Amino acid sequence: MTGPLISLADVSLVFDGNVGALNHISLDIAKGETVGLVGESGSGKTTLCRVLVGLAEATAGTVAIEGRPLDALIAADPLAFRRKVQLLLQDAVASLSPRMRIGRLLEEPLAIHGMDLLAGRRRIADLLQRLGLPQGVLDKYPHQVSGGQARRVAILRALMLGPSIIVADEPTAGLDVSVQGDLINLLVELRGDLGLTYLIVSHNLNVIRRIADRTVVMYLGQIVEAAPTTALFSGPAHPYSAALLSTNPAIDPRRRRTRIVLEGEIPSVVSPPPGCRFHTRCPIAAARCRAEEPQLRPLPDGRQVRCHFPLTEPEGAAAFAAAAQ
Ligand code: SF4
Numbered sequence: 100m101t102g103p104l105i106s107l108a109d110v111s112l113v114f115d116g117n118v119g120a121l122n123h124i125s126l127d128i129a130k131g132e133t134v135g136l137v138g139e140s141g142s143g144k145t146t147l148c149r150v151l152v153g154l155a156e157a158t159a160g161t162v163a164i165e166g167r168p169l170d171a172l173i174a175a176d177p178l179a180f181r182r183k184v185q186l187l188l189q190d191a192v193a194s195l196s197p198r199m200r201i202g203r204l205l206e207e208p209l210a211i212h213g214m215d216l217l218a219g220r221r222r223i224a225d226l227l228q229r230l231g232l233p234q235g236v237l238d239k240y241p242h243q244v245s246g247g248q249a250r251r252v253a254i255l256r257a258l259m260l261g262p263s264i265i266v267a268d269e270p271t272a273g274l275d276v277s278v279q280g281d282l283i284n285l286l287v288e289l290r291g292d293l294g295l296t297y298l299i300v301s302h303n304l305n306v307i308r309r310i311a312d313r314t315v316v317m318y319l320g321q322i323v324e325a326a327p328t329t330a331l332f333s334g335p336a337h338p339y340s341a342a343l344l345s346t347n348p349a350i351d352p353r354r355r356r357t358r359i360v361l362e363g364e365i366p367s368v369v370s371p372p373p374g375c376r377f378h379t380r381c382p383i384a385a386a387r388c389r390a391e392e393p394q395l396r397p398l399p400d401g402r403q404v405r406c407h408f409p410l411t412e413p414e415g416a417a418a419f420a421a422a423a424q
Contacts, residue, residue, distance in 0.1 A: 102166055103127035104296050105151065105264065110160035112146060120146045120368060121157070122320040125395070130263075133290065133297040135311030135328065137304065137343065141365045142317040144300045148266045151298060152186040164264070178212055182260040187253065189269035194253075195241040201252055202237030208259050219259070226255045229292065230285065247278040251285070258293065268300045283309050304347045308332050316340045319376040320368055322395055326402030336402060336409040338381050338419060359423060375407070382422035383408060383415065 105128040112121040121143050128134050136144045149155035150162060153173050162169040164184070173180045188194060195204055202223075209219035227234060230251045241249055250270070257265060270286065271279040283306060289295060301307050307314055307328065314331045316324040316339060324337040335341040342359040361380050366372055375393050378384040387407050395405040408415035 104130040104132075104165060105298070106161075106163045106166075107147075107151075108161045108163075110150065110157045110162060112150060112155060113158045119320050119371075121150065124160070124322060126315060126322065126325070128296060128298065130296055131290070131294060132313065133299060133311050135307035135314040136298060136300045136317060137302070137307055137314060138317035139365050141319070141368065143320040143368075144317055145268055146320075147317070148186065148268055148298065148300060151264075152184050152266050153180065154186070182212060183262055184264045184266065185257040185260070185262040187257050187265055187267040187270055189272050195249070195256070197241055199240070200237065201239055201241060201244070204241070204252075205237070205256055205259060208256065212260060214260075222259060222261075223255070226258055229289065230255055246274055247281065250274065250278075250282060254285070254289075258289070261293075263294065264296050264298075266298045269302065270299065271301065271303060271306050279303070279306065286310060304332075304344065316343065319365060319371050321376060321405060322403070323377065323405045324402065325395075326404075330400060330402055334411065336398060336404040336411040336415075337377075337406050338383055338410065338415075339377050341410055341419065342380075342382070375405075383418035385418075 107124050107126045110121055110124040111119060113119050124147060126134070136147065138144055146155060150157050153169060156170070164172060205223050206216065206219060209216055227236070232248060232251050232255065236244055236248060236252065241252070244252065271282050274282065286297065287310060290297060297310070299307070299310060311328045314326060314328045315322055316331075316337060318339050324331065324335065324340045326336070331340060332344065335344055338359075342361050345359045359382055363380060366376070366379060372379045374390050375381070375384070375388040378388040381388065385408070391407070393405045393407050395403050397403050398409060398411060400411070406415065408418060410416050410419050
């Protein structure tokens with residue numbers, strides 16, 4: 100395969116005829132790549148994940164996996180699609196039935212997908228070892244294991260069917276920092292060992308910085324910046340990215356001096372502001388921003404940004420420095 104594993108081309112999702120949860124999203128993800136998705140609640144991250152796993156349908160544009168349209172893949176063989184693309188939810192542990200022992204919970208998908216039980220049990224044993232889970236966990240109920248172990252069980256269940264794509268929504272939420280670190284290391288290891296491709300949503304920028312090759316920043320249904328993670332974290336180009344990163348001093352203590360606190364809530368997607376959707380909260384908004392909607396465009400360093408005055412260019416950098424004082 101030469102093209103991207105996952106390709107979203109000009110994807111929009113409109114509810115009730117006029118409410119746009121996703122607005123002209125274009126994104127390619129290569130096999131083996133990890134893309135991190137960040138942005139406040141209401142930015143469209145979860146909707147994008149739902150579209151990718153077939154739980155929501157784009158109203159415009161195309162979503163393709165290995166060059167084949169998603170709707171055609173699902174229509175041709177829904178179970179094969181499920182095996183290929185797995186969704187790991189924030190509340191994955193809650194989705195495990197409390198009345199079933201973990202061993203049975205793990206064997207359940209084998210029957211649904213008509214897979215060989217013995218081969219499945221061998222895979223469970225292999226995955227238990229890879230995920231650092233003791234054999235005894237199979238005899239326990241989900242509430243009898245620790246939060247970190249329960250999260251690993253949910254990952255194991257997602258891996259049971261041999262997926263190639265994992266879409267994970269807040270995979271480390273609610274875990275202690277040290278357990279989070281272990282889980283990130285585990286996800287990185289599994290990616291290499293099992294040839295996985297990840298799309299990971301997280302509010303935790305430290306998680307994204309550690310795991311993602313590329314980070315996509317969303318605001319009000321649009322991609323506002325897409326960049327290699329190291330480039331983004333060392334110098335964001337979009338004012339919204341800069342504001343998000345500046346609220347996390349652990350990432351870069353130097354940015355504490357230029358901390359930008361976003362005022363107010365993200366506007367409603369029902370009636371987004373005209374011009375640049377971020378102009379009502381942007382510290383460097385100018386008249387042009389209110390009148391003219393910026394397009395997502397490539398910068399010379401390879402990243403993409405949706406801003407008239409990117410911070411990587413002199414005009415934007417000077418305005419941002421003045422606003423931060
Ligand atoms: Fe801010 Fe204007 Fe850029 Fe929008 S286009 S992010 S308002 S500077």
